Amino acid sequence: MTYDDRDPLTGAYIFSDAGAPDIGVDPTIISEQANDVGNRIIRDNFAALDAYPYKRAGLLGYAADTDTEYRHNGTGWKVVSSGWKSWSPTYTNLYVNGGAVNAKYQQRGQLVEFIYELDFAPETGALGGPIQISLPVPPADMSKLRHIGHGLFHLQGLASYPVQPRLTGAASFTVNIPTVPTGQLPVQIGVSGTNLSPTYPTGGAWAPGRMYIFGIYEVA
Numbered sequence: 001m002t003y004d005d006r007d008p009l010t011g012a013y014i015f016s017d018a019g020a021p022d023i024g025v026d027p028t029i030i031s032e033q034a035n036d037v038g039n040r041i042i043r044d045n046f047a048a049l050d051a052y053p054y055k056r057a058g059l060l061g062y063a064a065d066t067d068t069e070y071r072h073n074g075t076g077w078k079v080v081s082s083g084w085k086s087w088s089p090t091y092t093n094l095y096v097n098g099g100a101v102n103a104k105y106q107q108r109g110q111l112v113e114f115i116y117e118l119d120f121a122p123e124t125g126a127l128g129g130p131i132q133i134s135l136p137v138p139p140a141d142m143s144k145l146r147h148i149g150h151g152l153f154h155l156q157g158l159a160s161y162p163v164q165p166r167l168t169g170a171a172s173f174t175v176n177i178p179t180v181p182t183g184q185l186p187v188q189i190g191v192s193g194t195n196l197s198p199t200y201p202t203g204g205a206w207a208p209g210r211m212y213i214f215g216i217y218e219v220a
Helices: 027-036 046-050
Strands: 040-043 060-063 068-072 077-082 100-108 111-119 132-134 149-155 159-167 172-177 209-218
Touching: 040 046, 046 060, 046 068, 046 077, 149 172, 159 209, 172 209
Parallel strands: 040 060
Antiparallel strands: 060 068, 068 077, 077 100, 100 111, 111 209, 132 172, 149 159, 149 209, 159 172
């Protein structure tokens, strides 16, 4: 027997008892209902997930192509969690050319963690003003200026500097460093110290060496 209607909110099948008895119930319909209209659905990609016609607040969904879990808030999908993903940063006042970049992030609800690694090549260096590196996901409040992590700027055979990624008031961060190697970074919110730039610490001649940064921040 086929179904007579579907619930407009949940998509559950409705069987009317107004007709003649029919014992030939199609078990595939019952199976589909059990698998497809529960509180979690699985789709191959986000587009297919978003095309589901019975989206509602509280519904959980998984997009296999991005390995990401979502929860619907009644108007759209919000990330619940995601596996580590790569992102391709863009730069202001920095050229990496032959430098090897490893940039990954994961999201847990409204928190994003990221790892950024840059192995300097001879062509890697700075130009212009303070260096800025784009974030994988825009922060919740781009007007905030605050340190969001820690890291290390190491020049082989020369010096190592502790660093702090600092929000810039946009979807990017600057690299804040102390004024002397192994020195203290500012601990006060809003105190910027100095920024990695073409004039500090080495006039842009960086290779060989490495920069490693870990950060965590809030997203919308």
